[in-house]
Amino acid sequence: MAEFVQLLFNGLVTGSILAMAAVGVSLVYGVLRLVNFAAGDFMTLGAFIAVFLSISKGLPLIFSVIVAILGICLLGLALDWLLWKRLRENKAGTLALFLVATGVALILRQSILMIFSSGSRKFAINETATFGFLGAQIATSQLIVLLLATSAIITLGLFMAKSTIGKDMRAFSDNASLAAVSGINVNKVVRYVWIINGILSALAGIFQGMVQGRFDSTMGWTLLLPIFAAVVLGTIGDAYGALLGGMTLGLVMEMSTWHIFFGGIPSSYKPVVAFATLGIVLLVKPEGLLGVKARSI
Amino acid sequence: MENILEVKSVSKSFSGVRACENASLSIKRGSVTSIIGPNGAGKTSLFNLISGAISPDSGSILFNEIEIAKKHPHQIALLGLVRTFQGAKVIRRLSVMENILLAAQDNPGDRLWRVVTPRVRKRFEDEARERALELLKQVGLTSFVDSYAGILSGGQRKLLDLARAMMAQPTMLLLDEPFAGVNPALVEKLVEVLQSLKAKHDLTFLLVEHDLETVMNISDEVYVMAQGTVIASGLPNSIYDNEVVIDAYLGTRRKSN
Amino acid sequence: MNAFVQPGFWIFVLLMAGIYCIFALGLQVQYGLGGILNFGHVAMMALSSYTMAILVITYNWNLYLACFAGVVMAGLGGAFLGLTTLRLRGDYFSIVSIAFSEIVRYIIHNSDHLTGGAQGSLNIPSTRGFASYTDQFNKVLINIQGKIKPIFGSFASRDMALLLIVWLSAIILLICMSFIQRTSWARVLRATREDDDVPASLGKNVFLFRLSAVILGSVVGGIAGIYWALEFSILDPADFQTIVTFFAWMVIILGGATRVKGVPLGALFFGFLYAGTRFFQFPPFTWFDSVQRAYLRIMIIGFVLIFLMLKRPQGIFGKRAEMVLE
Numbered sequence: 001m002a003e004f005v006q007l008l009f010n011g012l013v014t015g016s017i018l019a020m021a022a023v024g025v026s027l028v029y030g031v032l033r034l035v036n037f038a039a040g041d042f043m044t045l046g047a048f049i050a051v052f053l054s055i056s057k058g059l060p061l062i063f064s065v066i067v068a069i070l071g072i073c074l075l076g077l078a079l080d081w082l083l084w085k086r087l088r089e090n091k092a093g094t095l096a097l098f099l100v101a102t103g104v105a106l107i108l109r110q111s112i113l114m115i116f117s118s119g120s121r122k123f124a125i126n127e128t129a130t131f132g133f134l135g136a137q138i139a140t141s142q143l144i145v146l147l148l149a150t151s152a153i154i155t156l157g158l159f160m161a162k163s164t165i166g167k168d169m170r171a172f173s174d175n176a177s178l179a180a181v182s183g184i185n186v187n188k189v190v191r192y193v194w195i196i197n198g199i200l201s202a203l204a205g206i207f208q209g210m211v212q213g214r215f216d217s218t219m220g221w222t223l224l225l226p227i228f229a230a231v232v233l234g235t236i237g238d239a240y241g242a243l244l245g246g247m248t249l250g251l252v253m254e255m256s257t258w259h260i261f262f263g264g265i266p267s268s269y270k271p272v273v274a275f276a277t278l279g280i281v282l283l284v285k286p287e288g289l290l291g292v293k294a295r296s297i
Numbered sequence: 298m299e300n301i302l303e304v305k306s307v308s309k310s311f312s313g314v315r316a317c318e319n320a321s322l323s324i325k326r327g328s329v330t331s332i333i334g335p336n337g338a339g340k341t342s343l344f345n346l347i348s349g350a351i352s353p354d355s356g357s358i359l360f361n362e363i364e365i366a367k368k369h370p371h372q373i374a375l376l377g378l379v380r381t382f383q384g385a386k387v388i389r390r391l392s393v394m395e396n397i398l399l400a401a402q403d404n405p406g407d408r409l410w411r412v413v414t415p416r417v418r419k420r421f422e423d424e425a426r427e428r429a430l431e432l433l434k435q436v437g438l439t440s441f442v443d444s445y446a447g448i449l450s451g452g453q454r455k456l457l458d459l460a461r462a463m464m465a466q467p468t469m470l471l472l473d474e475p476f477a478g479v480n481p482a483l484v485e486k487l488v489e490v491l492q493s494l495k496a497k498h499d500l501t502f503l504l505v506e507h508d509l510e511t512v513m514n515i516s517d518e519v520y521v522m523a524q525g526t527v528i529a530s531g532l533p534n535s536i537y538d539n540e541v542v543i544d545a546y547l548g549t550r551r552k553s554n
Numbered sequence: 555m556n557a558f559v560q561p562g563f564w565i566f567v568l569l570m571a572g573i574y575c576i577f578a579l580g581l582q583v584q585y586g587l588g589g590i591l592n593f594g595h596v597a598m599m600a601l602s603s604y605t606m607a608i609l610v611i612t613y614n615w616n617l618y619l620a621c622f623a624g625v626v627m628a629g630l631g632g633a634f635l636g637l638t639t640l641r642l643r644g645d646y647f648s649i650v651s652i653a654f655s656e657i658v659r660y661i662i663h664n665s666d667h668l669t670g671g672a673q674g675s676l677n678i679p680s681t682r683g684f685a686s687y688t689d690q691f692n693k694v695l696i697n698i699q700g701k702i703k704p705i706f707g708s709f710a711s712r713d714m715a716l717l718l719i720v721w722l723s724a725i726i727l728l729i730c731m732s733f734i735q736r737t738s739w740a741r742v743l744r745a746t747r748e749d750d751d752v753p754a755s756l757g758k759n760v761f762l763f764r765l766s767a768v769i770l771g772s773v774v775g776g777i778a779g780i781y782w783a784l785e786f787s788i789l790d791p792a793d794f795q796t797i798v799t800f801f802a803w804m805v806i807i808l809g810g811a812t813r814v815k816g817v818p819l820g821a822l823f824f825g826f827l828y829a830g831t832r833f834f835q836f837p838p839f840t841w842f843d844s845v846q847r848a849y850l851r852i853m854i855i856g857f858v859l860i861f862l863m864l865k866r867p868q869g870i871f872g873k874r875a876e877m878v879l880e
Contacts (some may be wrong), residue, residue: 095591096863099807103856103863106797106855106856107857110850110852113849225652228653286643374755388745388749399741399742401738402757409739409770411739412733465756
């Protein structure tokens, strides 16, 4: 029982972090048709900025987190202005976007390595503090992350549902050309997408760093596959789907290490479990959990 | 078998919307049959059901007494039931000749291992080429034989679409709005081509069309669809007098006549 | 500047170019003909090289049979990938193909008892005590080295012998691919790039055509993997990361994506860019220490990739008018 509660909790935490990152990726795809391979590196950079400011510079944690969020938002906006906007104007196809996104991811990762060097980092939080719950020892830091992540997700959900810009984003994601001619401010929508993506990515990275304890520059990349699995699982472009996909995979990944499943699948295989789950779902529903069949050309 | 195609009570829904509801057709071998009806009547859905692009929720479709309701489009084409496309889809980056050669059936070169038997492939290609040139002559596109299909005008693409479908040596052709957006002179030409093809190759035609005048002129039988079902069928003239049809569709037309 | 006058430098660059030429050719078949965006191609290299290594080291297979088995394994990998994922929509296929190659690498990384795990092929359990698969092959190389000594004198090294073998294979494969381009099989694939419905309406099973393209490309990728294994003598899962697939993409785009003949040119350019920059001992490279220089080199690749797609998507050798990047 204790193991079950422990793993369930781990699943919820991993799930909420995955969900946050996945929503960012899905939104970016939904509105910009861009598969953001740099998503993992956005997360890593957010975590590194926050930890650099709070540990090496001794600044308050909240302040560091806010600066990190601002940094990632600015990065997203800058990249859009430099690259994605140009590619949009040239009506670049899938391949061009893929490869440029990869180029960006490569540059970003190497930059992180060059600036921050390859050692591992740790936030100044006490990850050993635990409390007992139904027989399991839950880390306090995990609980805090879970609460914060859930709040962020709920806030975002409300924003997307109730605000004008949120509705505009969803309209754009459904049918870009129609939305553009119906008077929706395209540039505003694009800006908001990168800002929301920035907030979600930075926070997801910081939360992951906190939960992981020690983390290095590969943190984001390691999570990238489960993030994409979550995005595809929930049907790419659908923010609510990404949420569902993220939580589902987070739970599946953590619960797979439960000993009642043949002694528990080794935890190093968690990404494989995530993709196996995705594979099974896609066999039955090739468009993803929430998808409608894509129209043929 | 007198009826080359039998559609028996097919129904199809998309997310709760009934596109086709117990639609039935019987197409006689060697005839020209047209399906008409207002927009949203389900004509295109029925067409797609027959050609295999979608499969029915219920009912059956028999082609030469073979059940094709659950078959894939390429399997249905291999049985001899070939379709053309609304707006005449051509492969823009291939030449006109290459577009037609795509349709050659049982091409040994389609099998990758045949790369090692160039002579077998060449023999087939040469024969196919001759047939293709014949067809191009029949539709009047000979001068475009090596041009990229992308440069053809809309009307020329329709002719190519037709020639390509013929190259596949079909026993029955499904024509998807062959006269849509085509100027009157070309309509005449198309009708001419269709009739000469029919005479030469013993074909059955099934068309979906909006151009009523041409439909009435060339069809042996007409089916009228509205709201997913067949509401009337018979000789072209009988359709004009049919009250149900007039209500659903031909109202304004009747009055202008 | 010393690096440039060392023949070893040029031989290494040409060798890498040759291996990447073959590897990229496998990718070009899939993209150039079928428009298939396969981003998991490196998995085929990993599958062929590790299969060969395991068969030779653990099971004492004859090297040449093991190489053949490795290539077959790559083909099977391609078949598995295609069968499971080609029916998915385009962007899903691309994402899942990356996952495929990462999972293959993952499994290699975590299966110490079979593949040696993170320590690489040196750790593969061997009956002879030393995990090497190149013993038989080294004899062949030395043999060839002896034969070419009269021509190349002191430049005739083991690497040069392998270089000749690799480029000979590359040329043979290029000729094969050129022949394949002229079949009706290729014509159907080119049609499917634009539209699935038209070929289907003419009786073509589009899925099977695509699958055969993926399998063919995977087999060729597998051949590249074998040469990789023979050149480096040891395998490491870190050598088969997704970035390698992107290098291959860069090669085919540099050469003009739909042109078979562009692949060797793209490979040479890439070979120089990547392998060559390792030996640059002049500023601005000397401003950074060697660790940082490694990062810088990859950053350069990233910049070149971006520049290519933004400014010259037809590659160095392609024509704008022929461009089919969609």
